[in-house]
């Protein structure tokens with residue numbers, strides 16, 4: 001009973017915290033599962049927080065009234081025996097149902113999930129700046145249910161795991177975790193998701209403040225931290241390797257980011273804007289099939305600003321990527337560029353491959369002579385399950401497409417540009433053997449200069465294994481090595497920033513050792529600037545926080561060079 005009253009009160013607190021309106025009506029809907037419903041509820045619930053809490057509590061249990069009126073701290077407890085402020089996330093719906101396995105016979109049933117991130121969410125603006133402890137119980141077939149917090153800082157959305165719990169269909173599994181919400185966060189949501197799309201029964205959700213509650217009405221000083229006194233990685237490593245990051249339109253258009261890039265990095269890679277989907281122009285290609293059937297039209301509008309940025313600031317550029325199964329439009333592989341028709345045959349696809357590589361290389365060489373020092377010619381061609389990936393490049397050309405891509409790239413690349421094969425998990429034994437098998441003939445033909453080890457790692461990956469693999473690439477192929485997309489996701493909850501910092505430091509120390517032993521490592525590129533911008537944002541894998549504060553990860557990388 002006590003629980004239920006607090007739950008009702010807190011639903012109102014949460015809603016009152018994020019919207020204005022009149023105080024006339026109470027929340028009456030049992031299920032708040034669409035944006036539209038939520039908006040109605042927000043209008044309905046507008047009392048000042050403590051007053052709402054007291055009013056609601058007074059109708060029920062005296063101890064709830066006391067605990068809430070004693071403190072301004074918001075406290076969510078939902079056993080789903082009364083209304084809830086939890087809403088569906090994405091296309092999912094969240095509704096209260098009878099469930100005899102739940103503590104009070106009621107549960108929140110989340111269904112209609114079509115993606116792992118779909119689920120149910122709370123507006124949690126009220127917790128800004130506070131440390132929270134979140135717990136909940138879940139029932140879902142053979143899954144891993146996660147409670148995550150999402151917020152924006154400076155326009156970047158960050159997703160941080162709070163806890164995860166292994167679940168089964170038959171009984172509820174409980175989990176809990178703590179998280180300190182930054183005081184400059186906006187649009188804060190605590191949400192439930194899982195690693196599959198199965199339905200999730202939820203019970204006994206609680207979110208409470210750890211320690212003294214401080215209320216932050218608005219993001220406190222939405223500002224980047226001053227990064228000008230950070231030691232410069234590119235200077236610290238100038239004797240060893242280029243130090244790179246990836247850039248995107250937001251990075252180059254935001255002075256705080258672009259200044260940091262200029263201060264810290266000696267190499268950049270376009271995160272997305274030199275991928276085939278960014279350069280290939282279907283409208284132009286189909287406008288004149290006589291002209292473009294064998295040579296698809298390209299358009300550099302998306303990449304131009306990033307290329308200008310690199311050139312104008314004297315930063316070298318890794319070009320990423322020419323031949324890839326992903327971020328490459330399907331229409332490229334069809335006759336007349338028409339996906340409702342037939343796949344193009346080998347002969348036509350070889351022509352298109354050659355001409356695409358030729359056009360991209362000629363255009364960049366003409367417009368940005370000398371800027372590009374390395375090309376990822378083929379990306380991720382080996383299947384995780386072993387062997388060559390069954391991509392549309394493979395389907396149309398056959399398994400010599402890797403060899404052919406390098407042959408064409410060598411033909412058109414300027415003499416001083418290095419050609420790379422690039423892949424993830426390239427330190428894993430099986431994948432490495434497959435890469436070696438396909439790349440050996442390319443190396444023998446003299447058409448490749450290096451292996452790109454993407455290096456999307458986490459703090460559990462064995463560095464010994466990783467560096468043995470690096471050495472083997474060099475010894476067996478005689479090629480140079482670049483670390484092309486480094487990010488190191490965290491593992492575990494406790495002390496993870498320090499653990500990650502140590503890992504970055506050890507990683508860089510071993511990289512320096514490898515270089516000193518004669519392995520020609522020439523560049524280390526970190527895949528993104530801040531955790532808020534990372535493609536793995538929920539694993540917080542990079543050197544800077546979203547507001548550009550330096551993390552132990554940055555310090556670890558800097559220390560290794562000293």
Ligand code: XIL
Pocket residue numbers: 271272379424454485535
């Ligand atoms: C990622 C980008 O970071 C994302 O912005 C994009 O949505 C997907 O691609 N391997 C690669 C990179 O070679 O191109 C990928 O980059 C990450 C994995």
